[in-house]
Each structure stands twice: as structure tokens, then as C-alpha cells.
Amino acid sequence: MTKTFTLDGKVIPFEEGETIMEAAAAAGVYIPHLCHHPEFKPHGSCKLCTVNIGGRLGAACTNRAAEDMAVESETEALNADRRALTQMLFVEGNHVCPSCEKSGNCQLQAVAYHLGMLTPHFTHFYPARDVDASHPDVLLERNRCILCELCVRASRDVDGKNVFGIGGRGIKARLIVNSASGRLADTNLSVTDRAAEVCPTGAIIRKRHGFTVPIGKRLYDHHDIAEVPVAGMERPKRD
Amino acid sequence: MANLETAAHPESLKRVVIEPVSRVEGHGKVTLLLDADDRVHQVRLHIVEFRGFEKFIQGRPYWEVPVMVQRLCGICPVSHHLAASKALDIIVGAKQLTPTAEKMRRLMHLGQILQSHALHFFHLASPDLLFGFDADVAKRNVVQVAAVAPDVARKGVLLRKYGQEIIRHTAGKRVHGTGSVPGGVNKNLTRAERAELLGEIDTIIAWSREAVAIVGKLFADNARLYASFGRFDSGRLSLVRADGALDLYHGGLRATDARGGTIFDHADYQSYYELIHEEVKPWSYMKFPFIVERGSEAGWYRVGPLARVAHCDFIPTALAEAERLAFKAFDGGAALSAPLGYHWARMIEMLHAAEGIKELLLDNDLSGGDLVVRGEPQLRGVGVIEAPRGTLIHHYRVNEDDQIVSANLIVSTTHNNQAMNEAVRQVARQYLDGRTLTEGLLNHIEVAIRAFDPCLSCATHALGKMPLELELLDASGRTVGRLSRAA
Numbered sequence: 001m002t003k004t005f006t007l008d009g010k011v012i013p014f015e016e017g018e019t020i021m022e023a024a025a026a027a028g029v030y031i032p033h034l035c036h037h038p039e040f041k042p043h044g045s046c047k048l049c050t051v052n053i054g055g056r057l058g059a060a061c062t063n064r065a066a067e068d069m070a071v072e073s074e075t076e077a078l079n080a081d082r083r084a085l086t087q088m089l090f091v092e093g094n095h096v097c098p099s100c101e102k103s104g105n106c107q108l109q110a111v112a113y114h115l116g117m118l119t120p121h122f123t124h125f126y127p128a129r130d131v132d133a134s135h136p137d138v139l140l141e142r143n144r145c146i147l148c149e150l151c152v153r154a155s156r157d158v159d160g161k162n163v164f165g166i167g168g169r170g171i172k173a174r175l176i177v178n179s180a181s182g183r184l185a186d187t188n189l190s191v192t193d194r195a196a197e198v199c200p201t202g203a204i205i206r207k208r209h210g211f212t213v214p215i216g217k218r219l220y221d222h223h224d225i226a227e228v229p230v231a232g233m234e235r236p237k238r239d
Numbered sequence: 240m241a242n243l244e245t246a247a248h249p250e251s252l253k254r255v256v257i258e259p260v261s262r263v264e265g266h267g268k269v270t271l272l273l274d275a276d277d278r279v280h281q282v283r284l285h286i287v288e289f290r291g292f293e294k295f296i297q298g299r300p301y302w303e304v305p306v307m308v309q310r311l312c313g314i315c316p317v318s319h320h321l322a323a324s325k326a327l328d329i330i331v332g333a334k335q336l337t338p339t340a341e342k343m344r345r346l347m348h349l350g351q352i353l354q355s356h357a358l359h360f361f362h363l364a365s366p367d368l369l370f371g372f373d374a375d376v377a378k379r380n381v382v383q384v385a386a387v388a389p390d391v392a393r394k395g396v397l398l399r400k401y402g403q404e405i406i407r408h409t410a411g412k413r414v415h416g417t418g419s420v421p422g423g424v425n426k427n428l429t430r431a432e433r434a435e436l437l438g439e440i441d442t443i444i445a446w447s448r449e450a451v452a453i454v455g456k457l458f459a460d461n462a463r464l465y466a467s468f469g470r471f472d473s474g475r476l477s478l479v480r481a482d483g484a485l486d487l488y489h490g491g492l493r494a495t496d497a498r499g500g501t502i503f504d505h506a507d508y509q510s511y512y513e514l515i516h517e518e519v520k521p522w523s524y525m526k527f528p529f530i531v532e533r534g535s536e537a538g539w540y541r542v543g544p545l546a547r548v549a550h551c552d553f554i555p556t557a558l559a560e561a562e563r564l565a566f567k568a569f570d571g572g573a574a575l576s577a578p579l580g581y582h583w584a585r586m587i588e589m590l591h592a593a594e595g596i597k598e599l600l601l602d603n604d605l606s607g608g609d610l611v612v613r614g615e616p617q618l619r620g621v622g623v624i625e626a627p628r629g630t631l632i633h634h635y636r637v638n639e640d641d642q643i644v645s646a647n648l649i650v651s652t653t654h655n656n657q658a659m660n661e662a663v664r665q666v667a668r669q670y671l672d673g674r675t676l677t678e679g680l681l682n683h684i685e686v687a688i689r690a691f692d693p694c695l696s697c698a699t700h701a702l703g704k705m706p707l708e709l710e711l712l713d714a715s716g717r718t719v720g721r722l723s724r725a726a
Contacts, residue, residue: 099307131298134640208331211417214411214417214418215410215416
């Protein structure tokens with residue numbers, strides 16, 4: 001007999017070992033997230049997927065589903081927290097959507113729309129962050145990095161290269177690359193690597209290909225991110 | 240009277256300031272220095288603008304630039320979008336765009352010309368022209384135009400709307416789209432989209448003809464006023480097609496002097512900086528471009544519709560060409576140097592844009608699938624386009640890592656800096672000199688500025704209420720009079 005739990009009152013089946021996020025996604029229920037990606041090991045850092053698990057708050061991407069647990073996600077309080085977290089991500093970086101080529105395909109922007117974020121609310125930090133344009137085919141635009149570590153995981157776990165890492169602590173944390181010079185050009189990153197195209201924002205982009213998809217044809221032009229939770233991927237459906 | 244740029248003894252003069260004269264990317268002001276008898280000794284139009292774009296695009300990847308720099312303006316962003324794209328075509332080695340790409344861009348540009356010219360004439364300029372320069376300020380606005388001439392106002396709105404629809408179909412959005420990319424475009428038009436736009440085009444052409452007729456009649460009915468108001472002689476600059484035709488998207492640079500003599504013609508704009516230099520004056524943040532060969536004193540010129548229509552050899556669409564001939568013939572050429580002639584030329588261009596849009600929409604190349612070309616990359620590129628307000632120059636250098644290292648933008652209103660100053664000085668001589676200032680007289684200065692359609696009108700004058708503060712100080716700095724108008 002299939003085990004189940006409830007998510008906002010809806011009965012969600014799950015298989016042993018699945019996280020709340022995996023079970024919810026398989027059931028077609030969206031829980032906002034940025035650092036989660038079904039191909040990679042859960043990271044639990046962005047905290048957008050925080051849900052209420054029987055009175056305790058926890059990340060849906062790292063907490064395993066359990067029989068008969070009652071989970072709340074779409075509550076006013078949780079969405080207010082998610083909105084505030086998203087606003088913080090915007091003000092901690094330099095996210096200039098109007099001239100960003102990822103606009104319309106950006107998960108950060110799409111989550112912000114989904115959560116009804118209308119303003120940054122908080123004071124912008126305007127941090128000084130470097131752009132690394134040294135690689136012939138890939139641009140590293142640190143102004144747009146949200147430290148989700150998807151590139152770190154992709155490079156390490158899929159590409160087997162360990163090109164990316166997070167250096168520094170707290171507000172000084174930043175995306176660094178694995179070369180003596182610190183330049184992307186001096187790593188063995190290839191434009192065909194998974195790490196080069198997994199970024200949910202415009203922090204790692206393929207050079208010279210910006211704006212080739214017209215407005216109206218971009219991923220989130222006509223769809224809320226809840227309908228297309230992972231860029232380029234169909235929602236996994238359980239039969 | 241002297242040239243009125245700099246008074247000989249400013250210390251003994253009263254200073255009258257019109258501030259702010261709003262413009263899109265900043266503010267401007269007009270200062271007048273008057274003596275005890277209210278005689279004008281100095282008039283300056285200062286543009287208090289900050290052009291940060293040239294600085295903060297440094298280090299950005301070049302393909303981002305056409306989308307980023309168009310944010311300079313909310314009224315004619317397409318012009319910046321396309322001028323930047325043309326410069327970057329050079330940088331990506333796209334010497335010749337595909338027919339689909341070039342025609343999509345031309346269509347986008349003509350949509351822009353149509354909507355911008357309609358906006359300026361119907362919303363911003365027509366209240367002055369229809370009701371009089373010193374009409375009751377409460378009625379000198381587009382709301383009154385709608386009340387008195389609802390058909391004119393409605394057509395103005397719908398002409399603009401059509402132009403914006405052209406932009407939406409070609410750029411993706413009515414304002415700040417992404418349609419043009421280095422080396423081409425990112426979309427074409429479907430046959431269904433073309434058919435939809437063609438459905439209205441004959442009406443748009445007919446209304447554009449009516450608009451030309453409105454200005455023509457104003458000139459005919461007020462010939463002396465319209466020909467003389469703020470009139471000054473100057474050189475002219477614009478792009479022209481290889482055969483001398485008006486071409487708003489591409490061509491060589493033509494400069495003519497006040498008498499129509501050629502200074503240079505069909506010049507390759509990739510070397511514009513050998514032909515045009517910019518002078519800095521201590522009293523204005525906006526530079527003063529001039530033609531090198533003539534020097535900074537005599538080499539200034541005007542750009543925009545009046546310059547283009549006056550010195551092209553012909554307009555390559557039939558209805559607009561007929562109107563051009565009538566415009567040139569009016570009163571022995573009296574409209575060709577008159578600031579108010581800008582309005583007439585502007586409407587002729589709007590008609591040309593409408594005709595050009597029809598030609599393009601009938602062209603199957605618009606539905607082609609070959610959108611982008613690339614070639615041997617270059618490290619420097621210049622793009623020039625005839626924006627609604629005049630010649631627009633974008634110049635970029637990039638490094639080997641695809642980043643912008645320097646940029647120079649010379650926008651239309653900058654080219655017209657000296658010309659606008661001259662027009663304002665002429666108006667001061669003609670109307671203000673020796674007279675007590677009134678709101679109506681103040682508006683004469685605005686009428687002259689507005690004729691050039693600098694960006695300043697657009698944001699704040701839509702209801703005839705450009706925010707203005709005018710203070711009259713005596714020689715000791717004491718305020719003796721004040722006029723103000725809130726936005």
C-alpha cells in the first residue's frame with residue numbers, strides 16, 4: 001500500500017526515501033525553490049522551500065516525507081517569508097533585469113513574480129562584484145550569483161571537474177573558480193559542461209548568445225514558474 | 240544686437256531663470272540677463288544632464304548593449320536599440336545583414352518614427368499651434384485639443400498606437416524590446432501579423448496626410464509669424480541614401496551650409512570623429528558638436544526632420560515626396576530655416592514612415608527565416624541612425640574578451656544644442672527684449688525649444704504643464720518677481 005502524507009490538505013503519495021519536494025513535484029504540486037534541482041543532491045541553502053512540518057519549519061528539499069505527516073506550504077506567513085528571502089537575494093546582488101539576457105528565462109525573476117514581489121523592499125547593497133569575461137565561451141557575471149551552488153554541484157558531480165566553489169563567509173561569500181590565477185579562462189571548464197548551463201540566474205552564461213530568443217517565446221513569458229519549475233525540464237509526473 | 244551667448248558686463252544685469260525645463264534624462268534651464276530697461280543681454284539654454292551610460296556600460300558584454308542603452312530614453316528607445324545594434328554589427332563582422340533582418344529593423348524604426356512624431360505633434364506641440372503661443376495656459380494643453388478638436392486628438396492617439404504596435408511586433412514590446420541583436424534580429428513577422436497590420440495602414444497614411452495638411456495650413460494662414468519665429472540660419476547634418484534620398488535607417492553623412500552648399504557628402508560614418516568634434520562650454524553640461532572643417536564658431540548645425548527634409552534630394556515615397564516639394568516651395572523656401580518648419584517637416588516624415596511601413600509589410604522578406612549573420616570580429620564599431628529627433632551616433636570599442644571598453648554617444652538633442660540656443664536667443668530678441676515678462680512670453684521660449692522636439696517636452700508637457708519656475712532678480716540679487724508653474 002502506498003504511503004502518503006498531506007500537503008496543504010492534499011494527499012501526496014511518496015516512496016520511501018523521497019523528500020517532501022520530490023514527492024510534491026511528482027504529484028504536480030509546486031513548492032517555491034531556487035537551489036533545488038532534481039538532478040543534483042539537495043543543498044537546502046536558499047530556504048525558499050521552507051514548509052511547516054507538523055509545527056516545525058524545515059526545507060522541503062532536504063526533509064524526507066514520512067507517513068501521515070501534515071505539511072503546510074501555501075500559507076500566508078510562509079509566502080511572506082519566501083518573498084522577503086527573494087527580496088534579500090535581489091538587494092544582496094546586482095540584478096538588473098531590464099538589461100539582463102536571462103530575463104524571461106530566469107528562475108529568480110520567475111520566483112519573484114510567482115510570490116508577488118513588487119519591490120525590492122530592502123535597501124540595495126550594491127556590492128562590488130567582478131565580471132570574469134576571460135573564458136572564450138562562458139561569461140561569469142558574479143553580480144547575478146545567488147550562491148545556490150548548482151554550478152558547484154554540476155561541475156563536481158556531473159562534469160567531474162570541480163571548476164566552481166564558494167569562497168569567503170557570510171556577506172563576503174562569493175563564487176570562485178579553481179585556477180591559480182582565479183580566472184575562468186585558466187580552468188578546464190568547457191561550454192558544453194553541465195555546470196555552464198545549470199545556473200538558475202544569469203551568473204553563468206554562454207557568450208555571444210544573449211537575446212536570441214524573442215520576447216513572447218521565453219520560458220516564463222506565458223507560464224508561471226509553478227507550471228515549469230525547472231528551466232528546460234518537464235515536470236516529473238508519476239503515473 | 241550681439242550674439243547673446245555671453246554678456247559683456249554680466250555683473251550689472253538682472254538674472255531671470257527658467258528652471259527646470261524638463262527633459263527625459265535630466266533637466267534644463269534657460270537663463271536671461273536683462274538690464275534695467277529689460278533689454279536682453281544674454282540668453283542660454285543649459286542642459287543639466289548626466290550621461291552615465293557611457294561610463295557604466297564599460298566592462299559589460301557587448302551583446303547586452305543594444306538592450307541596455309535603449310534605457311536612455313522611454314520615447315525613442317528603438318533609435319538607441321538600433322544605433323547600438325548597427326555599431327555591434329560591425330563588431331561581430333556582419334557587413335551585410337540578411338534581407339529579413341534589415342527589413343525588420345527598418346520596419347521597427349519606421350514604427351518608431353511614426354509614433355514619436357505623432358506624439359510630439361498631437362500631444363505636445365499642437366496646443367501651442369492651434370490655440371496660440373500666449374493663449375490661456377489653462378487651455379493650452381492636449382485636453383483642450385480633445386475638447387475643441389476631438390477628431391484631431393483621436394487620430395493623434397491612434398497614429399501613435401499604430402506605431403507602437405509596429406514596434407511591439409518587431410521588437411517584442413512597445414517600449415524597450417529586444418528584437419535587434421548584433422548581426423541581425425531575433426524574430427520575423429508571420430504572414431498573419433503582416434496582414435493584421437496592413438489592415439489599418441491605408442487609414443494611417445490618410446491620417447498622416449491630414450496632419451501634413453494641418454501644418455501646411457498653419458503656415459499658409461500665418462506665413463509671416465511661422466517663417467520668422469525664432470528664425471536663424473545654420474548648417475544641416477543628416478544621413479542620406481547613396482542616391483541622395485531621405486533614408487532614416489542607413490546611409491552616408493551629408494552636411495550642408497546655410498545656403499545649401501555641400502560641406503561633405505556621403506561620408507562614411509565609421510570615421511565621424513574626423514568630421515565632427517565636440518566643444519565643451521563652461522556653462523552647460525551638454526557638449527556643442529561642430530563640423531571640424533568650419534571650426535567651433537561657425538561649424539554648428541541643426542539635425543532632425545527640418546535638416547533631413549530640407550537637404551535630401553528626394554523622398555522615396557510618392558505622397559511624402561509631393562509634400563516635400565510643396566514644403567520647399569512655400570514662400571520661396573521660407574520654411575526651410577524656420578524653427579516652426581520642424582513641425583511641417585516632421586509630419587512629412589510621418590507620412591513617409593506610414594508609406595514605408597506599407598511597402599515593407601507587403602514584402603515577403605519580412606517572413607524569412609534567416610535572421611543573423613556573423614563574420615570576422617572587429618574591436619571597434621560605429622552605428623548611426625536618423626532618430627526621430629535627428630542624427631544619433633553610437634561608437635563602441637571592445638576588448639578581446641567581448642567587453643565594452645569605451646563608448647561615445649552623440650544624441651540628436653546634443654547636435655541641436657547650439658541651434659536651440661540660437662532659436663531661444665532669436666525669440667528673446669523678437670519678443671522679450673524691453674518688455675515685462677509674462678507667462679505667455681515665457682511660453683514663446685518654450686515654443687521655440689519644443690519645435691526641435693528635444694526629449695524635454697515629452698515627459699512633462701503632455702498636459703501643457705512643463706514645470707517652470709521663473710524668478711526675476713534685481714541687480715543686487717533681490718527677488719522682484721516670480722512666476723511658477725507646477726507639473
